[in-house]
Amino acid sequence: xxxxxxxxxxxxxxxxxxxxxxxxxxxxxxxxxxxxxxxxxxxxxxxxxxxxxxxxxxxxxxxxxxxxxxxxxxxxxxxxxxxxxxxxxxxxxxxxxxxxxxxxxxxxxxxxxxxxxxxxxxxxxxxxxxxxxxxxxxxxxxxxxxxxxxxxxxxxxxxxxxxxxxxxxxxxxxxxxxxxxxxxxxxxxxxxxxxxxxxxxxxxxxxxxxxxxxxxxxxxxxxxxxxxxxxxxxxxxxxxxxxxxxxxxxxxxxxxxxxxxxxxxxxxxxxxxxxxxxxxxxxxxxxxxxxxxxxxxxxxxxxxxxxxxxxxxxxxxxxxxxxxxxxxxxxxxxxxxxxxxxxxxxxxxxxxxxxxxxxxx
Amino acid sequence: xxxxxxxxxxxxxxxxxxxxxxxxxxxxxxxxxxxxxxxxxxxxxxxxxxxxxxxxxxxxxxxxxxxxxxxxxxxxxxxxxxxxxxxxxxxxxxxxxxxxxxxxxxxxxxxxxxxxxxxxxxxxxxxxxxxxxxxxxxxxxxxxxxxxxxxxxxxxxxxxxxxxxxxxxxxxxxxxxxxxxxxxxxxxxxxxxxxxxxxxxxxxxxxxxxxxxxxxxxxxxxxxxxxxxxxxxxxxxxxxxxxxxxxxxx
Numbered sequence: 001x002x003x004x005x006x007x008x009x010x011x012x013x014x015x016x017x018x019x020x021x022x023x024x025x026x027x028x029x030x031x032x033x034x035x036x037x038x039x040x041x042x043x044x045x046x047x048x049x050x051x052x053x054x055x056x057x058x059x060x061x062x063x064x065x066x067x068x069x070x071x072x073x074x075x076x077x078x079x080x081x082x083x084x085x086x087x088x089x090x091x092x093x094x095x096x097x098x099x100x101x102x103x104x105x106x107x108x109x110x111x112x113x114x115x116x117x118x119x120x121x122x123x124x125x126x127x128x129x130x131x132x133x134x135x136x137x138x139x140x141x142x143x144x145x146x147x148x149x150x151x152x153x154x155x156x157x158x159x160x161x162x163x164x165x166x167x168x169x170x171x172x173x174x175x176x177x178x179x180x181x182x183x184x185x186x187x188x189x190x191x192x193x194x195x196x197x198x199x200x201x202x203x204x205x206x207x208x209x210x211x212x213x214x215x216x217x218x219x220x221x222x223x224x225x226x227x228x229x230x231x232x233x234x235x236x237x238x239x240x241x242x243x244x245x246x247x248x249x250x251x252x253x254x255x256x257x258x259x260x261x262x263x264x265x266x267x268x269x270x271x272x273x274x275x276x277x278x279x280x281x282x283x284x285x286x287x288x289x290x291x292x293x294x295x296x297x298x299x300x301x302x303x304x305x306x307x308x309x310x311x312x313x314x315x316x317x318x319x320x321x322x323x324x325x326x327x328x329x330x331x332x333x334x335x336x337x338x339x340x341x342x343x344x345x346x347x348x349x350x351x352x353x354x355x356x357x358x359x360x361x
Numbered sequence: 362x363x364x365x366x367x368x369x370x371x372x373x374x375x376x377x378x379x380x381x382x383x384x385x386x387x388x389x390x391x392x393x394x395x396x397x398x399x400x401x402x403x404x405x406x407x408x409x410x411x412x413x414x415x416x417x418x419x420x421x422x423x424x425x426x427x428x429x430x431x432x433x434x435x436x437x438x439x440x441x442x443x444x445x446x447x448x449x450x451x452x453x454x455x456x457x458x459x460x461x462x463x464x465x466x467x468x469x470x471x472x473x474x475x476x477x478x479x480x481x482x483x484x485x486x487x488x489x490x491x492x493x494x495x496x497x498x499x500x501x502x503x504x505x506x507x508x509x510x511x512x513x514x515x516x517x518x519x520x521x522x523x524x525x526x527x528x529x530x531x532x533x534x535x536x537x538x539x540x541x542x543x544x545x546x547x548x549x550x551x552x553x554x555x556x557x558x559x560x561x562x563x564x565x566x567x568x569x570x571x572x573x574x575x576x577x578x579x580x581x582x583x584x585x586x587x588x589x590x591x592x593x594x595x596x597x598x599x600x601x602x603x604x605x606x607x608x609x610x611x
Contacts, residue, residue: 025443026439026442026443028439052442056468057464057465057467057468058464060432060435060464060465061432061435061438061464061465061468064428064429064432064435065435065438065439065442066439067426067428067429067432067436067439068408068426068428068435068436068437068438068439068440068441068443069439069442069443071426071439071440072440072443072444074443076439076443090429091429091432094429098426200406200424200425200426200440201406201444201447202404202405202406202423202424202447202448203403203405203422203423204403208418208421208422208423208424208425209424210418210424210425210426211426212418212425212426213427214415214427
C-alpha cells in the first residue's frame with residue numbers, strides 16, 4: 001500500500017483514479033452528465049499508464065467494445081448514467097451469457113426519460129433485477145462516500161474477475177460530484193491471471209476458444225442457465241457486504257443505501273443523542289442483497305424504515321427478507337429531491353413515536 | 362502425386378450447414394485462404410455476427426467472440442485496442458451490418474480501426490426467414506415486402522461500400538461477388554488485400570461480397586447465381602472504391 005496521503009477530489013475522479021490503480025488500462029465511454037469527470041480523467045491519465053481511452057459513438061458501442069476487450073482478460077471499464085445505462089442493457093445481458101468480467105459505473109440521474117441530472121436511486125430495480133433480457137444478475141455495489149467509491153472500484157475489478165461477471169457501481173450525482181478527501185491506495189494484484197483457460201488471445205499452440213451466449217441444442221440453454229444460477233448462489237453465500245450502525249439495541253432500524261444512508265447516519269446520530277434507540281443497516285452489495293442479516297435483525301427488532309430516493313424499490317427486497325411479523329415503513333423522495341438530515345430526523349422521530357404510542361396502549 | 366487443392370488450415374473439417382447454393386461457404390473459404398496466405402491462423406480473432414454467419418466458430422479454426430446483433434465492429438474495436446498485434450476480423454450479413462449495426466461499422470471505419478470487415482450482402486434476412494433487408498432491391502419480394510420493396514415506403518437499397526468509401530478512415534473499401542469463377546478469383550485477391558492492409562497496420566479494410574440466398578429468394582442455385590449478375594451487380598457495382606497504397610502508412 002502507498003503512503004496514506006490524502007487527496008481532495010470529486011467522487012467521479014476517485015473512481016477513475018481507483019480504476020487505473022486497480023490495473024484498468026482500457027476505457028470506452030460516451031459523455032453524459034453527471035459522470036463526465038470519469039471519461040475526462042481516463043482520457044487524461046490512461047495514456048501515461050500505458051493504456052487507452054476511446055470515446056465511443058454511443059453507449060451501445062461502448063458496452064460492445066467492452067465485450068471485445070474483456071474477452072482478452074484485460075481489466076476494462078465504462079461508465080454512464082441513466083439513459084446511457086438503459087442503452088447498455090443489451091450488452092449487460094450478453095456479458096451475463098458470455099460470462100465476461102468488467103466494471104460499469106452508473107452515476108444515476110432522474111428518470112424516466114431524459115429526466116434530469118440530479119441525484120436519484122430510481123435505477124435500483126434496473127440494476128438488481130436485470131434490466132436486459134434473460135435470467136441473470138450483476139453484482140451491484142452501492143458506495144456512500146468518496147473513499148468508498150475508491151475502495152469499491154478496486155473491489156469491483158477483483159470480484160468481477162473472481163466470478164466472470166459484470167460488476168456495476170451504482171452511484172448518483174451527489175456521490176459523483178461531491179469533493180472530499182480520500183486516501184488512494186494500490187492493491188497488490190492489478191491484473192487477472194494470464195493463464196485463465198477462456199481468454200481470447202489467438203489460438204497460438206492451443207485449440208481455438210469461443211466466447212458465446214447462443215445455445216440451440218436440446219437442453220443446452222437450460223444447463224447454461226442453471227450454471228449461472230449456481231454462480232449467483234455462490235455470490236450470495238460468500239460476497240454479501242453491508243454496514244451496521246447502532247443496531248444492537250435498536251427498536252427501529254433504518255435501511256438505506258448510498259447517499260441516503262449517509263444522510264441517514266447524520267439523522268441517527270442526532271436521534272441517539274436524543275435518546276432514541278435507532279440503528280441503520282446499509283446494504284453495500286445490492287446484489288447480493290443482505291437478506292440473511294436482515295432476517296437475523298428482524299428476529300429481535302420488529303420495526304424497520306426504508307428510505308430511498310425513489311418511490312419504493314429496495315423496500316420490496318427488505319420486505320421479502322424480513323420475518324412476516326416485522327413492520328416496514330417507507331419514506332421515498334423521487335425525481336431528484338434529496339432528503340436533508342432534518343427531513344430524515346423528522347420521519348424517523350415520527351416512526352419512533354408510533355412505536356412508543358403502541359407500547360403505552 | 363502433387364496435391365493441388367486442400368482445406369485451408371484456418372478451416373475446421375466440419376461440413377457447412379448452409380443451404381445448397383448459398384455463397385457463405387465460398388466466402389468462408391476465401392477468408393480462410395487469406396489467413397493461411399499470411400500464416401495468421403494462430404494470431405487471428407474472429408468476431409461472429411448474428412444471422413446465418415453466427416456459426417463462424419464451427420468452421421474457422423481461430424478464436425471467436427460472438428457479438429450481439431449488429432455490434433461486431435464495436436466488439437472488434439475493443440479486442441483490437443487491447444491486442445493490437447493480433448488480426449481481428451468481423452463477418453456480418455446485411456441485416457446485421459447495414460441495418461441494426463450501421464452506426465457501429467461507420468464509426469469503426471471512420472476511426473480507421475485496424476480491423477477487417479467482411480460484409481456478405483444477399484439482399485435479404487436469411488436466418489429469420491426471408492424478411493426485407495436494407496439491401497433488398499426495389500421491387501424485390503420478401504416476407505415483409507410481399508408486394509415488392511416500394512421506394513416510397515421502404516426507401517432504397519443501401520450501398521454500404523459507396524458510403525464507407527466516402528470516409529477518410531478506411532484503407533480498403535471494395536465490393537466483389539463470387540457467382541462465377543472469374544469473380545471468385547477477384548474476390549480471393551481483394552479479401553487477401555484486405556487482410557494485408559491489417560497486417561501492414563494501414564487501418565480499416567472492408568469487403569462487401571454479393572451473395573446468394575436461394576432458399577429465401579425461392580430460386581435454384583443456378584437461377585440465384587444468375588440473379589447476382591442480372592439484378593444485384595447492376596444495383597451494387599463491383600469495384601474497389603478506395604485503396605491506400607503502402608506509402609500512406611509512412
